[in-house]
Amino acid sequence: MGQATLSRRTLVAGMAAGTLAGIGRPRPARAAETIRIGFPTPVTGPFGAEAKDQIRSAELAIRQFNEAGGLDGRMAELLVRDDKLNPGEAATRTLELIEKDRAHFIVGALSSAVQLSVNEITRSRKVLYVSISQSDTINEAKDFSRTTFHEALNPHMTTAAVAKHAFRKGTKVAYLVADYAYGHEMLRGFKRAAAAIGAETAGEILHPFGAADYSTFMPRLRSMKPDILCICNFGRDQANSIKQANDFGLKKVVRIVVPVLLHNQRLAAGPDAFEGVVGASNYYWRLEDTVPSAKAFNDAFRAAYGGAVPTDYGAYGYAAVRSLLMAVKAAGSTDTDKVVDALETLKYDVAKGPEHYRACDHQAVQSVLVTESKKKSEMANDADLFKIVEIEPGSEAALRRCDELGHRA
């Protein structure tokens, strides 16, 4: 079914591209052709705020590249497309970007399903794609290709870091898990880490994706008498479930941990609901206190956007585009093969300390922050949301082994 839809869309997009090319003005072959980076992201819909942060940060990376002279005078350009958080839409937009807009590279996506759909297209067209959405699947051999890169953290990395910080031998953990791929991947990660540490499972409840009311899960969660309530869901679900667990007084008897503590959801739910909640993050702006590249990134962002600070998902957009353009410069060309080679060997430090893409699965090896949401009275200003309680340094040992993912090591 999905396959059929895709090929119909492919056909339609191809026809549209053909028509437009026919009536459009002829493109002059210029010596200094612009470097075009296609950027599908869910501009409209529930993750619009995260998407906007991705775009602003990605545009900052483009501007910095251009101000530094580009690639021997060749300027870069970001082509933002709305994927509407829909895999089919993302596939169509990506195909358009490649065929009609002749994008050299694709960066983006925010949901794991959308990212796999974009990857499907880029893989078949042999276009380099840097994904900035959390996923374990994209690392695995069946979805991997030479042109697939993953700048974001994956569930395995984030759950391991949070578990290491919060779980102890004998800790009883209750899980509230969104019943779809993201929740399942996170649960699997936590359980794997818990087994290694010796923490016990007090019980698990799967909740429907996008549920608005969690009140009916609370009595049972409380009756499990856990030490830790681990809530594995994303976006609005995270804000709603934490808020309601707090309303039910659960925070008085358990500690709440999440795989990924989201900047924008904390903003939307307010400080009281999130107070004391612990989770992992790829980036938090206060990293600037210890990491020089974070300071540089924040300062550039503040200067460009009226004093605002970048968010977690913003930092993904920035790191992905910056690292890609660094590889373009190193390769001295936009040729896909050459840029892939350059990215594979690139060492970059653009926002959070040293990073590199692992050879076997092109996963960005990077640090994982463990953050805790601050009490309202401890916040110095509106952007002072979290304290960084732990920084897990980036290491290939923290990733799943290459052979486990189906790659030849």
Add this chain to the structure above:
Amino acid sequence: MDWGSLDLELIAMQLFSGVALGAVFVMLALGLSIIFGMLGIVNFAHGNVFMVGAYAGVFVMERTGSFWAALLLGPLLVGALGLLVERFLIRPLAGRPPDDALLLTFGLGYVLVEGVRILFGSDGLPFATPEELSGVVDLGVGFFPIFRIFVIGVVALVLVALWVGLERTKVGLIVRAGARDPEILRVLGVDIERLWLWVFGLGIALAALGGVLAAPMRSVNPEMGNVVLGEAFAVTVIGGMGSLLGSVVAGLLAGIVVSMTALLAPEMASIAMFAFMALVLLVRPQGLFGKPGLGA
């Protein structure tokens, strides 16, 4: 599922959670039910009116700092908007097939979401539980948020007010007569247009009140009405389209069904309500309290 850990206390607590959730469902369904029952219009913007109500609550709260002001003024503001919608959008469609009003409200829903995104951003806003209603109370079998018990109280109050208004006042008599036979009423010299205007406004204000009440429990965001529309529809259909009593009974039943499912097969909790609806419709196509042929 570990059956051994199912004790009576947990079941009692789950039943209570179900009733409390049911009260929320009743609140969500009321506005939809009233507008359909009196005007025969299926308001597809209902969920988004609920959302706008929550935002109106935030808006008032930010300016006055008082939850009580938000609870009162939020629904009034949105209700006033409802009056305008009826007067200038719904009324011109009078005499045309009911699908036209349905399509209109469907589109209006989109306009409301985009409008809120433009005015308040797409990110969602915090809405803290009012100080005097926060915390939990020990029910003997478990702890329950004071705010949710307050919601049950408000819903009960609204229901009593509606019942008295409809059954015990002259205006109520006219409204009920208008729902049954608008033509006769017009012949008798009643300004039925004005009546419909106020009923529509009331339905909208009730939806908005649901939004303000939900704001401290859920995150306030432009998409918060989407789930609500489906739930409100399910409850009104189970109860019988247009029947107020039906909405109340169906809302409470749906709450209990969802809650019990959440205990036994949590991942099915959202679907449970719709499965329940399908079951009821198989046995009684007009819903529990609906009149045969109405709304079919």
